[in-house]
Amino acid sequence: MAEEVILLDFWPSPFGMRARIALREKGVDFDLREEDLLGNKSPLLLETNPVHEKIPVLIHKGKAVCESLVIVQYIDETWGHECPLLPSDPYERSRARFWADYVDKIFPVGRAAWLSTGETQEAAKEEYIQGFKTLEGELGDKAYFGGERFGYVDVSLIPLYNSFYALEKLANCSVAEECPKLVQWAERCMQRESVAKSLPDPHKVYDFLLVLKKKLQPQ
Amino acid sequence: MAEEVILLDFWPSPFGMRARIALREKGVDFDLREEDLLGNKSPLLLETNPVHEKIPVLIHKGKAVCESLVIVQYIDETWGHECPLLPSDPYERSRARFWADYVDKIFPVGRAAWLSTGETQEAAKEEYIQGFKTLEGELGDKAYFGGERFGYVDVSLIPLYNSFYALEKLANCSVAEECPKLVQWAERCMQRESVAKSLPDPHKVYDFLLVLKKKLQPQ
Numbered sequence: 001m002a003e004e005v006i007l008l009d010f011w012p013s014p015f016g017m018r019a020r021i022a023l024r025e026k027g028v029d030f031d032l033r034e035e036d037l038l039g040n041k042s043p044l045l046l047e048t049n050p051v052h053e054k055i056p057v058l059i060h061k062g063k064a065v066c067e068s069l070v071i072v073q074y075i076d077e078t079w080g081h082e083c084p085l086l087p088s089d090p091y092e093r094s095r096a097r098f099w100a101d102y103v104d105k106i107f108p109v110g111r112a113a114w115l116s117t118g119e120t121q122e123a124a125k126e127e128y129i130q131g132f133k134t135l136e137g138e139l140g141d142k143a144y145f146g147g148e149r150f151g152y153v154d155v156s157l158i159p160l161y162n163s164f165y166a167l168e169k170l171a172n173c174s175v176a177e178e179c180p181k182l183v184q185w186a187e188r189c190m191q192r193e194s195v196a197k198s199l200p201d202p203h204k205v206y207d208f209l210l211v212l213k214k215k216l217q218p219q
Numbered sequence: 220m221a222e223e224v225i226l227l228d229f230w231p232s233p234f235g236m237r238a239r240i241a242l243r244e245k246g247v248d249f250d251l252r253e254e255d256l257l258g259n260k261s262p263l264l265l266e267t268n269p270v271h272e273k274i275p276v277l278i279h280k281g282k283a284v285c286e287s288l289v290i291v292q293y294i295d296e297t298w299g300h301e302c303p304l305l306p307s308d309p310y311e312r313s314r315a316r317f318w319a320d321y322v323d324k325i326f327p328v329g330r331a332a333w334l335s336t337g338e339t340q341e342a343a344k345e346e347y348i349q350g351f352k353t354l355e356g357e358l359g360d361k362a363y364f365g366g367e368r369f370g371y372v373d374v375s376l377i378p379l380y381n382s383f384y385a386l387e388k389l390a391n392c393s394v395a396e397e398c399p400k401l402v403q404w405a406e407r408c409m410q411r412e413s414v415a416k417s418l419p420d421p422h423k424v425y426d427f428l429l430v431l432k433k434k435l436q437p438q
Binding site for chain 1: 317
């Protein structure tokens, strides 16, 4: 009980996906508890993340860790030191943190790309694709962002790939067409069990975002 | 030369202040190079931070580290392991990271509080003060956010205290009045040489923000 690992999650959340992937990379058994974010948040969520009231929340030994990148770093520092997600060299670590933060900076642009309309939407689409081109430039000819090993930046970014299909359908925004090398990287990531098991069916994500869009933009 | 530490900085930047404080906490000699952000950015800045073109940039052994919290963690991992800024326990580290990220989340709210007008400004002022009340709640009766030792969250937050005076003059927003315990904490931090030496005169910051406001809100 004391060693129990609980993840408060919501299946279409890219932030939740990060925590799921990191736990599975480390081979940690966890109790995934699905939150109903569109309806009622559980008392446990409100109690463990009173500041933001958002998933994911990782509860380990009764203590809560919040914010997806903080959770991934916690997982990396707590389990499976033989398969680290962050490199050991301080400079390489700083680069990994920089690019994971960059992913967090472009995430709201992607949201604007499918939620907004008109000129705002066009500008967001362009900025989002530009962001992925920058990421593709950083990836270069490496297998993963950190080199030969799947790591922190890969965990941070791969959940966004999951919504490429929805973005194309909802906003006619094809990141995949513009960034072929990044698609190859994503397909490489998808071959990992930790990733394949943690990312939902893109068609289901599209269906969900379509409902969410209608909810957020009532006629 | 190879060991040379350069900080590309801009004196009123709270993000630059974080890097300055961390370097001084660790007793690292560095070459502070002031950038002219309102005029021309130096070729070195554009070369070392091509993604964001922003200060601070820390250049160590010819390699550039960008983004203030990434820089502070790099400094912590590279120098002065006998006086760490982040705790060694993974859970305590996750809490420090959570609260430093929280500071980054409220920073743009403070900016909106002195840059906007009318209802938007009132809402931003209220949200900003609420953010500091949340931080004051986390501080509780501790000397510093991490307990007895000055650390990562303190480094992240104290630069914002530096603009309290400007915020009061520019937006009639008195965080100090609402958060007396946080002011005591700030005064405690200001007694450290690393902090006192890294924070500019609040009157000068006010003068600077007044000019910046006129520039950003032309009549």
